[in-house]
């Protein structure tokens with residue numbers, strides 16, 4: 001009885017170990033709905049989109065938990081739905097350490113046909129302790145203007161990345177707690193990017209299937 005009560009007290013805290021994308025500007029996050037794919041319950045794209053380089057740009061988030069399986073996806077279009085988040089910007093990995101996690105340049109596959117002014121949404125997904133994902137999205141407009149460094153990109157002390165574990169989350173929310181085969185947890189290579197770009201639908205389906213294996 002006592003132990004159960006204690007467990008129930010702890011559960012909400014574990015389930016809402018949320019995080020937030022700090023660059024590009026996110027849609028906002030709500031700890032009550034952050035487990036809803038694809039954008040943590042924030043279903044309306046931001047009216048002001050961050051301009052982001054066509055070849056890829058900076059991304060930072062504040063980790064709310066000292067260890068979480070994480071991945072970054074991209075969906076093209078003005079208002080993508082959950083099955084659209086098929087382009088891998090950062091394949092699943094285990095984020096270690098609290099605080100700021102920043103990449104100077106996350107590369108966008110080069111042959112997606114993206115043009116200056118095209119809109120897209122970046123999705124960061126982290127595994128929650130309940131087994132499902134926690135989601136946060138940032139809306140962007142691609143620009144061919146030279147990249148300006150938007151802000152200092154510095155990782156928090158002790159922040160690092162390791163190979164994803166078996167509870168890595170999926171982009172769509174389906175098949176959560178998909179075991180990560182060690183082979184699929186490696187960083188996406190150029191060849192993989194080309195494959196995703198070469199047949200977005202097919203590769204996307206394969207990507208989702210890979211999460212489920």
Ligand SMILES: *[C@@H]1O[C@H](CO)[C@@H](O)[C@H](O)[C@H]1NC(C)=O
Nearest residue numbers: 046047048049078117118119
């Ligand atoms: C991108 O989104 C903005 C609104 O944020 C819209 O005005 C613009 O027309 C969109 N661009 C394209 C190519 O649809």
Ligand SMILES: *[C@@H]1O[C@H](CO)[C@@H](O)[C@H](O)[C@H]1NC(C)=O
Nearest residue numbers: 102103104153154155160161
């Ligand atoms: C932050 O850490 C990650 C994981 O080790 C690394 O990929 C990234 O390049 C680092 N960011 C900077 C700005 O050094």
